[in-house]
Amino acid sequence: MKYAVLMPLPATLLSLNHEAIVTQKEIRTKNTATLKMEIDHREVFFPEGKTVLRAAELNNIYIPSLCSHKDLSPFGGCRMCIVEIEGMRGYPLSCSTIAQEGMKVLTDTATLRDMRREILQLILSEHPSSCLVCSEAQECRQYQYTIRKTGVTTGCRYCPNDGQCELQTVVEKVGLTEIDYPVYYRGYEAEHDDPFFDRDYNICILCGRCVRMCQEVRGTAILAFKYRGPKVQIGPAFGNSHVEAGCEFCGACVSVCPTGALADKSSKWDGKPDGIEVSTCPFCALGCRINIHHKGGRLSKVYPNLDPEINDGQLCVRGRFSMPETTHHHERARKPMLRRGKYFREVSWEEAQDDVAGRLKGLKPEEFLMLVSGDLTNEGLYTAQKFVRTCMGSDSIDSTARLSLPGGLGLWTKLLELPISIKGIADADSIIEVGLDSRFYYSVIGVEIRRALHKGAKLVTIDPRDSNLAHYTDFSLKPLPGQEGIILDAFAQVLNKNRYDLKETAKEAYIEEELLKRVIDEIASGEQLAVIIGPIALGYSSKTVLVDAIFKLAKRKNTIFMPLYNGSNIRGALELGVFGEILPGVVASKNNGISLADVIEKRKKPKVIYLVGESPFFERPDCEYIISQDIYYPPFEIDAFLPAASFAEADGTITNIEGRVQGLVKVESLPESAVTGFVRPDWQIFSELSQRLGCKDMRYESADAVLKEIHQNALDFPERPDRKPRTLVHQSNLAMGNTDTPATGKGKYLLIAEPAGFRHRNMDLSHVVEGLSELAIEEGFRFNPDDLKKLGVESGGLVTISTTEMEVTSSAKADIDCPTGVIYFYVPTSFGGLAHRKGLESLYSLQENPVRVSVRSATDKIKKKTRKKKDGK
């Protein structure tokens, strides 16, 4: 089964960065191509405002070029695209000349060919290119297989981009076989000291695509041209590293590099891929479309897809760089295992399933609990709940997706009924953003915001701290944490023309009334409004005002929303009922089972816990038998392990925040073996287990069959992958959870828990993706430097944080963005492998967020202790 159409491999394989790939948008406008000109004595039509180069490309006429790119402004750096235009002096650049009605253009005359050859030789005299002109290139390819893995590129055979290089293509097209100029090797040290991509500026041709991509499309402007003349080089200013400069590691620069100067670390030695498949990113709620490159039956690397609906050629660090390591890490669990006495042994699937089925047979509803991750495919989620409900005869199913939907399922069924649109953000006139940092999370939303700003939109950020969007914001409102809702509510009231006194809001949120007025005027003057709510604001335990404000704003015409949640298929989990209280199609259920909270709070003690992509415990929970079905082992002792297929190893669908049901495509195609393992998709494991338990109606042949059944049982769920956005349709009348638990207590400081880390299934991706671990926000507390000074603690020192009920000690770091009197506490979104954080457990389970706490230095105590020890000696 293939959900996505197999993308044919372009001749040069420059899937993203080559000009010849025309976006869907442009194909549409091609139909409106009304102007006429002549290229190479051929009459061609083109839409207004296109450059000569683009007009030629739209008509399949090749003009060599190395620096132009469809998303970027004309640069005229490489000079390869010179043409002759009747009535124009000299040889104009086709990439920066706007095509006009009636123009007569020649692209391939003898003079042009000579000049291009000359220009190309000059480019190559500074680009190690001996392989290009070597007479033995072919034999070398055959015999010298290993030389590719070198540290510095000194020729095509040593280059990670060999066979996929635009420069190679242009050399071939121009027909260059000799280089008459002496070679100049720049002798820069290759740069390997940032995560995710390597940089060797010795082979850079200074086309400036990366610089323009970073500035124009991403809006980050991390990259720039440094120095002058022959020493000009690309990189962040002032000799900073990319991490220091604030790079998002989105990889957009790598994607557009025409040479091998920029290359993905984890896949640069794979070489030219065997093929590309279009799939969906399984890491967050946006569901970006991706092109998965595969080589030798394995996932090699991931490029963004040019899909205009969601990500339009952009990705974030997770989607772009994290998949190869997540799939192929050496700790990846690929074989069924059973505990036999004191040994945890590899067994056959039959043996494992027999054992598991034997344990599951005859369990009473309160003796069994299944926990399902919201990162599973729709097919996995549906079969999981069906397995529990039909084979186990209970509603004992729960999911940590609940934590991603703070405020309860009832609230979220309503939030997901709002008009949600990712693409809509770029068309908005004003954007209100509440508590989102799009550097590593929802990076594509950040790009959409910048696109809107580029078109003249106004951005209002309501965030106690400076996020990465603070550089572009028009109005930065910095209320106290927890007060964001009040401001949004004021906006909603005034915009809905209710009588409202802004003075009160201004006082309460510590924001000037005048500023509030100006912001509201600005929003009111625009037509389209986009409201983006980051997970932190919705994570506050007191959010009634915020939620009310959202629904009030929803009454306004032309308003779109983006209530962001952590996790990828959370919407699917909600629609397919992997919670005790709802059935597929968001129908309320009788709920006779037990829940995760019952186990954590030790109210119930099930005999068997079945973990599917979950490990929300610090250590093994108290029960007789634990089954784990996952792609990595959970970090505590288990009794049975069933290896699940990852996103690249099985077909399936996931539902994004807009309700699009998008396909995941199987790219890993190596046959099962002791090395490649015996992984199976989640739905298949459930289906096979159900047969052993005597359930008749769970026999599925493919993921397609499961999706068909979902379509029959869940309202509005499509029969096959369908990329149409859907607002949530449901019949449930789930009560809104408690959305109003204001911070009580008397402490001097306000502590805010913020979800952090990069969760996928049961683990934090930074455990297996080395680069992410370098970016991941470190655990512990963030204080304003002044507060730390007052406490007499140095950054990194220990503090004790206490409420009336609990007390924890951990290290505190200074963070200039942290307002005074506020502590940010990063809560991992995945508990797997965090046994070392067990000391903080009491903080994780607090019902309040924010919470008032008292803080004192813990360093003194330790100092005293050590002093005592010394004295004793």
Add this chain to the structure above:
Amino acid sequence: MYRVIERRMIVPNLHELIVEAPEVARSIQPGNFVIVRPDEDGERVPLSAADWDRESGTVTTIFMQVGASTAKLARLRPGNEIPTYAGPLGRETEINKFGTVLCIGGCYGIGSIYPIARELKHAGNRIYTILEARSSYLLYWQDRFKAVSERVIEITRDGTTGYKGHLTRLSELLTLEKINPDRIIVNGCTFQMMRVSEVTRHLGVKTMVNMNPIMIDGTGMCGVCRLTVSGKTKFACVDGPDFDGHEIDWKEFLNRRRTYNPEEVHPLRKSGCASHF
């Protein structure tokens, strides 16, 4: 532990490594090699000796960064210590009075052929040296060779210095330069040694090559470095590394060298900072 005196990249990808190892330096001869480990978990990497100083007890090798372990070596700084520097290993190159000897070096082989040329010169031979690279900026140590050879001839694939082309032009080169060698010694990459052996077979000149198979212990125990010479299995570590280039089964040798290609790439699939370089 062995102290690193110097490690620097002399041309792109080729590094000079000078290590203090008095025991090795005392008895090492041209053609010998040492086995180096970058750290205690590292692979054993065989490197040909390129120079030594018996008095100060240091040995110089030239290595190419071409995978995980050599990447670790390439990160060494003067003063660092490495756990293994075993040698001298292998048989030394035959040094005799042959008459006119042509020394051909390429890549890391430019380093290891230098002591051979020097010793042969001492033994009273006329030395001619050919240094081969893909481009001018990849050549090194020309001055050292000038001191021991009658003439140093350079040949580059792109013609940026010396002759243009590859050593397949060898017989033409010999005619042009009027060299009539009694023996040819080649140190370099496998491809180059194979090419030269093919050419000199027709010239009828005995050609010695310095083989570079995958190797583990270097003392004849594991047998990983075996190759077929005149139909007989030999171990490069104890029977070589010098063999007659005309007797080697090159096809089998090249195939054996790529046995672990997937495994060689595997440790490099990491996205962290400088994790593999």
